[in-house]
Amino acid sequence: MSTDKTINYTREAFLHPVNLIFLLTASIAAFVAGGPGPASQLILLTTMGVELIYLGVVPRTERFQNSIKMRHMREEATMKPDRRVYQGLDEASQKRFLVLRHISNQIKQNFARLPRSSQVLLDNITTKMEGLLTNYLVNLDLLTRYESYLNSSSEQALKVEIKALEKELNSVTSEKVREIKERRLSILNKRLEKLNKAREKFQICESQLETIEDTIRYIYEKSMTMNNPEEIGFQLDNLINDLEETATMMEDIEDDLPPTYTVLQQLEEQQSNESKRSQATKTAN
Numbered sequence: 001m002s003t004d005k006t007i008n009y010t011r012e013a014f015l016h017p018v019n020l021i022f023l024l025t026a027s028i029a030a031f032v033a034g035g036p037g038p039a040s041q042l043i044l045l046t047t048m049g050v051e052l053i054y055l056g057v058v059p060r061t062e063r064f065q066n067s068i069k070m071r072h073m074r075e076e077a078t079m080k081p082d083r084r085v086y087q088g089l090d091e092a093s094q095k096r097f098l099v100l101r102h103i104s105n106q107i108k109q110n111f112a113r114l115p116r117s118s119q120v121l122l123d124n125i126t127t128k129m130e131g132l133l134t135n136y137l138v139n140l141d142l143l144t145r146y147e148s149y150l151n152s153s154s155e156q157a158l159k160v161e162i163k164a165l166e167k168e169l170n171s172v173t174s175e176k177v178r179e180i181k182e183r184r185l186s187i188l189n190k191r192l193e194k195l196n197k198a199r200e201k202f203q204i205c206e207s208q209l210e211t212i213e214d215t216i217r218y219i220y221e222k223s224m225t226m227n228n229p230e231e232i233g234f235q236l237d238n239l240i241n242d243l244e245e246t247a248t249m250m251e252d253i254e255d256d257l258p259p260t261y262t263v264l265q266q267l268e269e270q271q272s273n274e275s276k277r278s279q280a281t282k283t284a285n
Helices: 009-014 017-032 038-060 062-077 081-087 091-112 116-152 155-169 175-224 229-252 263-284
Strands: none
Touching (some): 017 038, 038 062, 116 175, 155 175
């Protein structure tokens, strides 16, 4: 989403339709006034003065800035989903996607040189290839989100906590304290299970990305010396079926961890567990 740092309010003010109409009208008036004469010079100097004052004042006003922000937000709301996903990626992931997009554009150029008799089939291949690129972008986004979650979680630390808590339970005599500790142990085990499922999905996403990359490169190599477009179409159909099966498999991995899980949520979860641990300690004492 646009922020104050990414919006150039002076540029927005200059390109505003009202300002452009004002400049155009002033230019026409200067021309009609008689070319380089005193009247036209006065009009141009007055226009420049008014424009400088306008650019110095209007872009700084809160009302104008809010208006521009709202316009940018509306534009982003109507932006194509693929573009929104792309802009949400980190720089490395964006470059990874752009490389594949560049290869796909080269494939289209190679296809354009082939006989017209093959174009119907080639157009079908191109459509499927665009679908692959969309799938690739979605998996890049998922990979980034799961990687963020995995980097914010420590499997080893969870295992240490679980082991220590299990050891504590062996020496607890109070039923109330035992109940609290067992509840916390259950939460820790669920967190560990969630972490393992997230890692599995991360590996599936990475595998999907590599498969799509290999396929696009395979199509590119074939497009340079293509003799049999049907072969590429067959390979693409097989890949698309594999991707659909993998998507189904990911859905079958029951996991309440959403792809939008953030580091902030992880910190909140840790704080919640620390609060429960503190409460348990007070109860034990």
